[in-house]
Structure formats: structure tokens, C-alpha cells
Amino acid sequence: MSKTTEPPATSSVPKPLPNPSTGSANPSASLQALWGYLQPALDHIVRSPTNNASKAPAIEVSYHMGIHTAVYNYFTSQSDTASATPPPPSIPFTRPDRANASGTDLYEQLDRYYADVAREIFLGTPHDDANLIHYLVPCFSRYSAGGQSVNRLLNYVNRHYVKRAVDEDKGWLRLVDVLDAVAKSIHEDANREKIQKRLRERRSEELKKWGYADGGSPEMLAQAEAGAEAASPPDRVVPLNSLAHRQFRIEVIDPLLAIPKAKKGKKRKPPANSEKSPMPKGRLARAVKELLEGEGGNVDERRRIAGELAILLRTVGIRVDHPLRKKLDKYVEPSVV
Template identity: 75%
Template structure:
């Protein structure tokens, strides 16, 4: 996953890799089964997410015919699976016989969604396994790796937007998304009065959802686009059993496989005596998590390129935010001030 270099052209600029052509499938039907569909999709995913590039913030492209072929194959696969899961005419069908919930979920795209989740888990684990053992270079490694991974995740989400619209949206409507009714019901129930109207209860549910979003940076009066971004951060923070937008699936896996282990504080075996707090003049103890130690070294080492230091700190802050690390996390508090302000929009 680390960004690799490619041969530069005469102007000193590294040319982007050529768009990946549509692979020949012969007479095979990519929509015939999940293995067939995955065999057709994976070269595109590997090209977008894993291929070397000198532009880590932009994913390599695939040819238009391949893009259209993927969309058609995914559409046909979903359609064929839905038809196979439909109840055949027979006794009981007219009386309201229903497909079991697990079959219905599988037919509507759960198998492909789960395969994508496993793909991102493997890709993120490659980033983690490639991390340097030296804390001083960890942030320098992690920021471009995340930028490359993020660019690929966004490209794949656009490529497979049919999955977002057909499967993810329906799962959220069925209360299988990042925030479920059961998550907020207890808190809301404690504030409900016997004579409360349905509108009041709905308002309390919305207020509870807003409280959750504030943990990830939501502010009152935010524009719809800003709210959507904050909700994606919340999706990335959710457990793996929650159905979320495909880009959030990727960021969630980056958090689970990369950030969480690097943020974790190693457990100390045994019950040793507590260390005394540092006296005046003593150096404060180093942070215990690897990533926290790396950030401390980045920000406190004298000399070097100050602009590069701020760029790396801001890039890591964006990675933490995007992958669902909450605003009250100590490292986020330390790094968020380095995030560059958004560029002002001008009216056309």
C-alpha cells in the first residue's frame, strides 16, 4: 500500500498510470455468481486502491467501458439474485409466505457487501504490516498511505454506487445502519411523558441523533453537505455489523486494522507500583501509544521543515477524523488545530 514511485516524464512530472482496460470475459457471465462477479471486479479494485502512483490523492482510473461493464454486472447480479430468492408459486404463497430474513439479506447484496468489507480489511492490514518500527518515521509513512487508500476508497464507492443506492440505503431504512433505534430508545424513553404526542417523540429521537453526531464534530446550523460528512465519520466509528456507505466501510476498516492498534496503550502485566509524577525539571513521560509517541516526536523535535511538520500533523488529523476517531480523543485535540481551513466558496 505505501505509495511507490513511477518513471518521470521529460518535464519532471510522473505520468499517471494508464486507465485499466476492460478485461475480456469471453462467454462467461460476470453476474452468474459471486466468485464470477468478484473475479471481474477485483482487477478494478486493485488498480484503484493498491496500484503504485506518484499522486496519492488521486486514484488511478479505469477505462469507461470497464466502468460501464462493472455497473452492468453488479446490476445484473443483484437482479438475478433477487429473482432466485423470490418465492416460487405454490401452497402458502397466496397466504403471505415470506422469504426468511437471512435469505432476503443475502439475495439483496449482503454477500457482495461482506466481500468488499473483507477486501478493505486486507488492504488496510497491508498498511499496518508495512509500518516502520521506528516511531520517528511513523507519521511520515502513515499520512501518504492514508491519502492513497482514501483516494482509492472514494473511487471504488463511485464505481459501485449501485451498491450504495440499492443495498446500503435499504439496510438503513430497515434500521440496520450505524445508529439504530435500539441505540437511542432507552435514553429517549426516559424523557417521554405519558401524554407526549408522536411529533414530540420523533423530535426527541432527532435530538438524540444530533447528540451522537456532535461527538464527531457536528455543529448547529451546519450545511447539509457538512452534516453528511460528519455522518460518514460516525459511520466509520460504528461496529463492523452496521451497514454503512461503501467509503465508510473502507474508513472503518482503516480505523480497526491500522489506527486502533497504533493508538492502543499496551497493557502492563502484573501489579507494579504506580510511578511517581514527574518533579520539577524532570522530563514528562512519553505517551504510551505508538502513534501518540510519533506525533510527540514530530511536533517537539527541534529544527527541520516547519511547513512539512504542520502538513503531516494536519494530514494525520484528517485521517483520524475521517476514520471515526471522536473529537474528544486526546490526539485529535492535539492535532485538529493543524487542519487547514476550508477554502472559501465564491458565488458564480
């Protein structure tokens, strides 16, 4: 009997994507033209299958530079025509009410793109709870690596649009969010410097809810702010990396955390002498329970997966006091999360 020979293993790491030919077309002529030039790179970076989930596929240097130039030229042309009459609603890829805000249309297009990718991940979730976390963790690792790569690729959007929007009080924490609390601690004769100091203190108080401590390192501050950005409502302007994580929370994690509504006439009484809550749980909560309390399996591997899920929840903006985060944080070593 001859021995079956298995085909040699092949690498699934995609080659760097070359710069597509645009002919005489100008990629910065309109959002539609710019998006047509950008999307192949985004799909390659975010969607391409790879055997290294922690590192996004690359694009060639010429394509990278071409994207930077096209985005720069597009923003510049928008700024030059900011006072022009907004285009009619019939033109695709435009928002007439936002036309004068340079970069808003591209930012919103990226937001929709991440929502579509995250929704695809959600639609691919396995039906059984036992495999849910094993699917979710590597999918998020791949998605997050892609988001970080796009964040670097389109950093001009962060520097030109996001920074300006935050300066205009459109960021994750707005003046109206803290105004009441700040007003109570400010006297009528307080000067501008005192008000600004109190606002900074209030911001620091918010960041402490995301793991920041007074005197913490810049890395700790950045991590806390990224969590707060990902947890913010969709109308808040945040850096592109946090934008990707926020959509993962909205499209994937929030539905998995949702508690199913009980059917009418099907109320169940808790078992006699049972300390367990009869309340229904969301899919992710059931999957975590099976992961942490299931029989058999390697304890170290179980703790590793639980730690990665805890990091996932923190990264996408699930608050530290959420029951599922508290359960995971208690199970894994503190140094992991």
C-alpha cells in the same frame, strides 16, 4: 571524468485499466463470478502504485459500465430468487443465513477486501517512530482516494443495499442506541410524529459530537455523519466510502493507538520532579510527540503534516475528545481541521 547521466524520470500513474475479456461467462451468475470480474478493477483503483496519492487510477469507460451492469444484474437476480432455498455452506462466497438479503454477500466481501488492504498497510509500517507519520499520511491519502473512487464505481450498492439496510434500522445509529434516552423524554400519550421528532433531535445530538452545528451546511452534516459512520461497530451497515475508512481505523489506527501492556515486575517509577506522565504510550502517540516536540525541521512543514494527520483521525472516526486529536487540533490552525 565523464558526468553520470541519470535515467529520465518516468511517470508512475497507471493507464486506465481496460475491460477484461470474460468470454461467454456471465459475471452476474454468482458472487464468485462477480468478484472475479470486480477484483482487477478494485486492485487497480486501490492498490496500484501512483505518484498522485490524492487521485486513484482510473479504469476504462467500458469496464466501468460493465461493472455497473454486472452489479445491477446480480442484485436483480438475487431479488428474483430471494425466497429460494439458501445454498449449502460448502459453496464459496456465500452466507446461507444472509442469502435472502439481496446485496449482503457483496457488501461483506467488500468489507473483507478493505480489511485486507488496510492490514497490508499496517504490516508495512516502519519500525521507528520518527518515520511512522510520514509513512501513514500518504498511505491513507492513497487508500482514501481509492475508497472514494470505488464508492462512485459501486454506488448502486449504496443505493440498493446500504439505503435499504439503513431504512431497516441497520445503520450506524440504531433505534436501540437512542431508545432509552428518547423514552425518558416522551410521554405515554405522545403520538408518532412527536416520537419521530425526538428521534431526529437525538440523531442531531449525536452528530454534534462529530462537528455538526445547528443550521450547518450540507457539507458539514455529511462530514459529521461520515465520521460517525467510520466510528461505528463493524456490524453496522454504512456507505462504501465509510466502510473503507472504518476498516482503516480498525486495522491500522486502533493498533497504533493501543497502549502496550507493562511487563510484570518491570514497573518504572516516574523521575523525580517530573511533570511528565510515566504511563506508556501507543506508537502513534509517541510519533506525534516526536513530530510536535522534536528539535529542528521546518515549523510550517511540521504543522502541515500534523494537520493532515488530524484530518486522517477525524475521517476514520477517532472522536474529537480523544487525547491525540485534542493535541493535534490544538497544535494546528483551526481552519486546517
